[in-house]
Amino acid sequence: MKKLTVSILQFPGTNCEYDTVYALKKLGHKTHIVWHKEETLPEKTDLVIIPGGFSYGDYLRSGSIARFSPVIKAVKQYADKGGLVLGICNGFQILTEMGLLPGALKRNNNLHFISKHQTVKVINSNNAFLNQCSKDEILNIPVAHADGNYYIDDWGLEEMERNGQILLRYCDIEGSPTVLNGSVEQIAGICNSEKNVFGLMPHPERAMEFVLGSEDGVRMLKGFQNA
Amino acid sequence: MKAIVNVYLKEGVLDPQGKAAHHALGSLGFDTVTDVRIGKQIILKLEAKDRATAEAEVKEMTETLLANTVIEDYSIEISE
Numbered sequence: 600m601k602k603l604t605v606s607i608l609q610f611p612g613t614n615c616e617y618d619t620v621y622a623l624k625k626l627g628h629k630t631h632i633v634w635h636k637e638e639t640l641p642e643k644t645d646l647v648i649i650p651g652g653f654s655y656g657d658y659l660r661s662g663s664i665a666r667f668s669p670v671i672k673a674v675k676q677y678a679d680k681g682g683l684v685l686g687i688c689n690g691f692q693i694l695t696e697m698g699l700l701p702g703a704l705k706r707n708n709n710l711h712f713i714s715k716h717q718t719v720k721v722i723n724s725n726n727a728f729l730n731q732c733s734k735d736e737i738l739n740i741p742v743a744h745a746d747g748n749y750y751i752d753d754w755g756l757e758e759m760e761r762n763g764q765i766l767l768r769y770c771d772i773e774g775s776p777t778v779l780n781g782s783v784e785q786i787a788g789i790c791n792s793e794k795n796v797f798g799l800m801p802h803p804e805r806a807m808e809f810v811l812g813s814e815d816g817v818r819m820l821k822g823f824q825n826a
Numbered sequence: 827m828k829a830i831v832n833v834y835l836k837e838g839v840l841d842p843q844g845k846a847a848h849h850a851l852g853s854l855g856f857d858t859v860t861d862v863r864i865g866k867q868i869i870l871k872l873e874a875k876d877r878a879t880a881e882a883e884v885k886e887m888t889e890t891l892l893a894n895t896v897i898e899d900y901s902i903e904i905s906e
Contacts, residue, residue: 703896708842750897
């Protein structure tokens, strides 16, 4: 197994950084929490995770202000060189605001903050993230968001489908697509066309222990060590 | 100078808040309403040498930060 150095970003209002540290340490990796004012990433970073939370109180739009933090410039350079980046929940919102991932995340259709365990179906596993999962596998992963309603125009959707960029869709326990928050095509997770930047609304770092309801997050986060 | 920036979801992008308000208006008997869109208004005070400069600057601010042009449209009104 490859031991990774994982840099986990922290903005004012981030609240999942310690769960993310716990999850990655459980998998045997080395973690650094990187404050948003830093202008460089720790040396030898193998993976950057932008964790969940409410950076800058979700003011203006979720992720819109975090995107201009100093550390983001370093993340962009890192991603442009092919470095692996994962955005979870608010991290996904930040990645779309930065333009590293296509589309945008709008207010949930029912206007509720949705917080529960949710089944998602793996659509593409041929990538650095989900390679330990199988295509069509159903995973049980918690969601907790108000702005998870993924939007992309028809042209963008077609391009993502063609490139295998749709990674996860919300589904029922049998695997049939289910409407959770109004996302286009029930999309829960995507990647960029180069397949080094990943974003998802569900929280794999909260599904690391069977006693806490699910350990399916282990299989998801394990992928990076084989990348 | 004062700039008023109105930001709203693009036509064709479903506005869940507008839809909920539309539904509520209908339940209250206001059945003449055919559509509701909810946006936000951002009021800026700024120093600029003339209107055109102010407008260009506010446009740049809006496209950089105030609106997400993937899903939102905007309008800008400048007044002295």
